[in-house]
Amino acid sequence: MAEAAGAARPEECPGTDSAQAGRAAACQGCPNQGLCAAGAAGPDPAEAAELRARLRAVRHTVLVLSGKGGVGKSTFSAALAHGLAADEDKQVALLDIDICGPSIPKMMGLEGEQVHQSGSGWSPVYVEENLGVMSVGFLLSSPDDAVIWRGPKKNGLIKQFLRDVDWGEIDYLIVDTPPGTSDEHLSIVQYLSATHIDGAVIVTTPQEISLQDVRKEINFCHKVKLPIIGVVENMSGFVCPKCKKESQIFPPTTGGAEKMCQNLNISLLGKVPLDPQIGKSCDRGQSFLSEAPESPATLSYRNIIQRIQEYCEQRHSREEKNI
């Protein structure tokens, strides 16, 4: 299989758009088999209609992605949710599809909360009146319970999150994802194709080991035709509160996100410096933006959030013009 990853398509390739894509006998061992099969296994028309109906009242959807783990996706998703919900006229929903490592309940101060069922479906757990959250974390009897599920079961839950949660009318649906380019990512893109996704925000840290995985995620976005709103570089420098000297804790040995974005012609939404208060706020379930309003990191977050809002609003008005 050493040559498989880069091999040409098999001789009897059914065609990547065919209903047999990924499923024909000739597909076995083809490097694109997984991608073709995944595409062919999208929601069936009845399911797609169901999802479309449920998500009809969602104005904007933003996916928060990274190839790399531990770069601050959930931290950023939480900050984005709080930032958008600061406008009380906006209804914000935060959906956590990291099934194995759901961080959002703790970060939003909602650990121990349970999901309630009503006639109209599952109720999200509300942090504020205008900020609702859903996560597998709310379905566990203990926060230490491991969710040891293979792909298909994870996909099933993600579908339920979209189909069975009574989100109501939402201005912004933010989806926090686990690291990687696998089941969860393919599924959320497929299920949300029933509605629309404004784009993805990709999170990284400055070092090449992160960028390496993030470039893969960017390629994933291109493959599934997911627009990229831009890249956020977390843990970008540390300013000592005592001596004010700046240190690069994770040195950008290959130019950091800035160079990568230049090379790939993608927008760098902003750089967020390391602030120990961020980790503390996450552990305590508090909004970092509220706890440390004067922090340079807060300023960065707010600028980035504004850029994301502008992107979504511009897309919306462009689409309205096209109708």
Next chain:
Amino acid sequence: NLLGVRHILLVLSGKGGVGKSTICTELALALRHCGHRVGILDVDLCGPSIPRMLRVQDRAVHQCDSGWVPVFVGQDRGIALMSIGFLLERPDDAVVWRGPKKNALIKQFVTDVAWGDLDFLIVDTPPGTSDEHISTVEALRHYKLLGAILVTTPQ
């Protein structure tokens, strides 16, 4: 292919970005420094970090009669490494695979790599408790699984 391996160690964490791959690499180098024969099996299929950490990201794997030949690192070829990183045509290629395809490759990585005689085989895993982890443990069940090292950060 694993019969010549004396001990197998899994490096795990629920959480991403805590330093699993870093610890795997440092552990392998330290054990090698002590004179042991060491291998690293990188089953992080979506985000393989070990090749770059050992500066062998431009190498390729070859086949032999017993399966794949791992990449040997360093002048003394002291560490044997297998990673999906070596199978990608381009380093930025995304491995966009669902569980079943990941499981199939992990099984191949366990049974079809000609490790030879090793004192330690260190297995680097991705974050989570899903396909890769279940498949790796299942595939290694009959071998000398020493145990798991769990990596975390303080928060």
